Amino acid sequence: MHSLAFDISHTLAGGLVLISLMMLYQDRLYSLLNVFALHALVLSLSVAWQAFIQDAPHLYVTAVIALVFKAIVIPVALHRIVKQLGIHRDIESAVGIGPTMLAGMGLVALSLVLMLRVTSDADPLAREDLAFALSVVLLGLLVMVTRRNAVSQVVGFMSLENGLVLAATGAKGMPLVVEISVAFSILIAFIVIGIFLFRIRERFDSVDVSALDDFRGERR
Numbered sequence: 001m002h003s004l005a006f007d008i009s010h011t012l013a014g015g016l017v018l019i020s021l022m023m024l025y026q027d028r029l030y031s032l033l034n035v036f037a038l039h040a041l042v043l044s045l046s047v048a049w050q051a052f053i054q055d056a057p058h059l060y061v062t063a064v065i066a067l068v069f070k071a072i073v074i075p076v077a078l079h080r081i082v083k084q085l086g087i088h089r090d091i092e093s094a095v096g097i098g099p100t101m102l103a104g105m106g107l108v109a110l111s112l113v114l115m116l117r118v119t120s121d122a123d124p125l126a127r128e129d130l131a132f133a134l135s136v137v138l139l140g141l142l143v144m145v146t147r148r149n150a151v152s153q154v155v156g157f158m159s160l161e162n163g164l165v166l167a168a169t170g171a172k173g174m175p176l177v178v179e180i181s182v183a184f185s186i187l188i189a190f191i192v193i194g195i196f197l198f199r200i201r202e203r204f205d206s207v208d209v210s211a212l213d214d215f216r217g218e219r220r
Contacts, residue, residue: 010132013046020104024143027090030079047059066165107139110138111138129167133166133170142156144160
């Protein structure tokens with residue numbers, strides 16, 4: 001049973017890393033949003049599995065929150081925002097797909113080497129989950145810095161937060177109140193981001209962040 005728990009936990013956490021890498025080469029907004037929904041779905045399965053093997057019923061609440069808000073509500077809301085704003089469906093990247101993928105693989109290798117060394121005395125299941133979680137966080141940051149479209153940067157931010165949830169549930173002892181407060185913080189952040197997207201689109205007729213750079217250049 002212990003080996004089976006180990007294998008399933010690693011499969012789900014590794015699946016999150018793989019889906020994070022899939023985000024890096026998406027060049028269409030709708031496909032990126034669909035991949036993000038899949039990311040959240042795998043996260044909810046991973047959290048539910050951690051709830052089972054840790055015998056921690058409160059983690060099922062976290063799994064349900066991830067499933068409802070991140071896998072359904074937020075992707076559907078982003079689809080509607082993209083459609084309502086008439087945003088260009090192609091995603092412009094600051095860096096080419098090839099260098100981005102190489103950087104992503106380098107970040108995964110760095111995460112594994114770093115976390116496995118600094119957590120050598122920890123429980124094997126927790127330390128390897130933390131290594132996968134750090135990979136997801138760094139890949140989310142990479143999505144944010146390599147994309148010029150504000151919506152794709154929001155997706156990078158949300159996937160980064162998925163990595164934090166994976167790390168928190170892998171490390172035993174996170175209180176339920178912290179999980180709920182984090183979930184509501186993310187929901188509020190999403191609402192604020194949505195309002196900013198409408199305002200940016202209204203002001204610049206685009207959500208490409210390079211338009212903001214051009215505007216700042218004109219003001220100087």
